[in-house]
Amino acid sequence: MLTRRGTGLTIVKGSNATAPRILRLSGDADRPMPLRKREGYISRRGEMPAGFAWYLLIGQSGEPDGPAVAAESAAIFLPEEFAHLGDGDVVRIAEGRGGISVLFQKAARHNSFLLTERCNNYCLMCSQPPRNVDDSWIYDDIMAAIPLVDTGTPEIGFTGGEPTLLGERLGKLVHQCKSYLPRTGLHVLTNGRAFVDANFARGFADIGHRDLMFGIPVYSDLSEVHDYVVQADGAFDETIRGILNLKRFGVMVEIRVVVHKQTYDRLPDLARFIARNLTFVDQVVFMGLEMTGFTKANLEDLWIDPVAYQPQLVEAVSYLERSRVKVSVYNHQLCITDKRLWPYAKRSISDWKNEYMPECEGCAVRQECAGFFSSARLRYSAHIRPMQAVPERA
Numbered sequence: 082m083l084t085r086r087g088t089g090l091t092i093v094k095g096s097n098a099t100a101p102r103i104l105r106l107s108g109d110a111d112r113p114m115p116l117r118k119r120e121g122y123i124s125r126r127g128e129m130p131a132g133f134a135w136y137l138l139i140g141q142s143g144e145p146d147g148p149a150v151a152a153e154s155a156a157i158f159l160p161e162e163f164a165h166l167g168d169g170d171v172v173r174i175a176e177g178r179g180g181i182s183v184l185f186q187k188a189a190r191h192n193s194f195l196l197t198e199r200c201n202n203y204c205l206m207c208s209q210p211p212r213n214v215d216d217s218w219i220y221d222d223i224m225a226a227i228p229l230v231d232t233g234t235p236e237i238g239f240t241g242g243e244p245t246l247l248g249e250r251l252g253k254l255v256h257q258c259k260s261y262l263p264r265t266g267l268h269v270l271t272n273g274r275a276f277v278d279a280n281f282a283r284g285f286a287d288i289g290h291r292d293l294m295f296g297i298p299v300y301s302d303l304s305e306v307h308d309y310v311v312q313a314d315g316a317f318d319e320t321i322r323g324i325l326n327l328k329r330f331g332v333m334v335e336i337r338v339v340v341h342k343q344t345y346d347r348l349p350d351l352a353r354f355i356a357r358n359l360t361f362v363d364q365v366v367f368m369g370l371e372m373t374g375f376t377k378a379n380l381e382d383l384w385i386d387p388v389a390y391q392p393q394l395v396e397a398v399s400y401l402e403r404s405r406v407k408v409s410v411y412n413h414q415l416c417i418t419d420k421r422l423w424p425y426a427k428r429s430i431s432d433w434k435n436e437y438m439p440e441c442e443g444c445a446v447r448q449e450c451a452g453f454f455s456s457a458r459l460r461y462s463a464h465i466r467p468m469q470a471v472p473e474r475a
Contacts, residue, residue, distance in 0.1 A: 083433040084162035090179040095152040100134045103184070103222055105229040106170045107133075123166055129156075135174065137181075139163055157181060169231045173222055183433075184223075187231045191431040193238030193268075194223050196251070200243040202272050203312035204298075206339055206383055208374040211242055220250055227254075228261045236266035236292075245275035252284050259290045266292035268335075273297035274316060276323030286330035294333035294363060297324055300344050302354035310343055324359060333363045341370050341383040345390035352397035356404035365401055367394060368429075369412030373456040386462050391419045398425055415450045417464045430454055440465040 094100070101119055108123045110130040121135035129136050129150075136156040150156045157174060159166075159181065166172075169187030174180070185192050197219060200211035230237065237258075244251055251269075258267055267290060276282040276295075285293065297320060300310040304317035327334050336355060338344065344351075348367070355365060369387060370376060376383055394410070399421070401408040410422050411429035418426055434455045441447055444467035453461060 083165050085433050086180065086182040087159065087163070088175075088178050088180040090181065091158040092155060092174075092176055092179050093150050093158075094155040094176075095150045097152040098134075098150075098155045099153075100155040100174075100176075102175070103171065103173055103225040103229065104135055106137065106166060106168065106172060108168045121172065123168070125164075137163070137166065137172075139166070171226050171229045173226075184226050185230050185234075185237075186432075187234070189432045190428070191238065192230075192234065192236075193240050193431065194226070195241065196220060196223065196239050196244045196254075197242040197246055199246050200241055200272075201246065201274065201313065202243065202316060204375065205310055205312065205343065205379045206341060206370060206374070206376040208371045208376065209240070209242060210374050220247060220254070224254065224257055227257045230262060230265070232262060232264065234262065234265045236268060237262070238268040238270065240270045243272055243275075244269055245271050245281075249284075252288060255285065255288050255290055255293060259288060263291070266294070268294050268296055270296045270337075272311065272316065272320060273323035273327075273334075274319040276326045277319045279326050279329075282323065282326035282332065283330050285327070286332050292333075294335055295327060296335040296337050296366075298337045298339065299324075299351065299355070300338060301347055302350045303347065306343065306347065321359075324362065328359075328361050336362050336365045337368060338366065339368045339370060340387075340390060340394065342385045343383065345385060345393050348390070348393040348397035349400060352400040352404075356401060356406060360404060360406060362406065364407040364409065366409045366411050367398065368410075369451075371412070371454045371456060372459040372461075373454070377459065380460065384460055386464070387413060388417050388462055388464050391417075391422075395419050395421055398422060412451055412454070414452070414462070414465060415446050416444070416466050416468050417462050426451065428452075438465055441467060443467045443469075445469055 104121045106121045106123050114132050117132035118134055120133055121137050122133040124136050124138045127141055137159055138156055139159045140161045141158060167188055171185040173182045173184055197216055198212040301307045307317040308314055324334050398408050408425055409427050410425045411427055413426055428451050430451055435452050436455045437452045446468050
């Protein structure tokens, strides 16, 4: 697990410093001078080449008599836990509390931006419990960060909360990405309810982004089960109508299904519902449970050992495959996943919260396995074991 944020850090500012809050990092001491004024230099040995707006001094003393900072610059002292920072990363620095947050990492497999903590669902297993607060500053910071993201990035994600609560500002963000990151795919996680408004759905089609996909959860073929899981009456109807509107205007849609005690038994029924009514969606993903947020409070109502639902998962995936619906399995460990599902299993957990358990030591398929969320130590399958040889895939 990688450290992504810190507070209470020592910051030293020059007398004339007007350092930016959002900045791209560089480890290049020969960086062209005009670019340095908006960037941060990653210093691992105390070197401070002239002209950078910030110096990120990793593993160095933050004592008052430490390195002198030029009048136009500022420095923040970071512990060794931030040694993973590299050229092209983007960070936010909060001077008032001596804080830093990593917004984007160029070398990461997955990068996503939290757009808001607000939400109109209240899902039993929400990993980011909603808060009814004014957090518009998050959007402003992300709009400032997008132009700094490496243009070779294959995909970035946007999460919440519920991103569509931003209204038309979400469309402006997609426009921003289209302008600055024309080759980067966008994946937006949303409950899909706002797209019941056909004009709102059409607006994203009109942007004309070449690779925009909305990931929308559908937890059951029964409206009452879906509404119970998301704790919002009428959500199922709005979500399905929202999916229909997006596909009507040619916008890509992924259906996401988090598998737990409330959803596993009807996975085959849900697969049949999707194949008969939503066969035009672009992909379906079955996801393992993340042990954080509301999941911890509702654990006994949610937890089921993944070994126990393998038959239902195999049936659901097989039905969708036969129906020619693209399907994947996320967040499942290979040693407890039915071998027939291995071709669909993906390494899906973000680098910064991806871990492996002691039981994984010496496993022959570790490099192919999704591993665990860092929060999984709270509860995970009793059947985890190292595999001594790589079996043939089904």
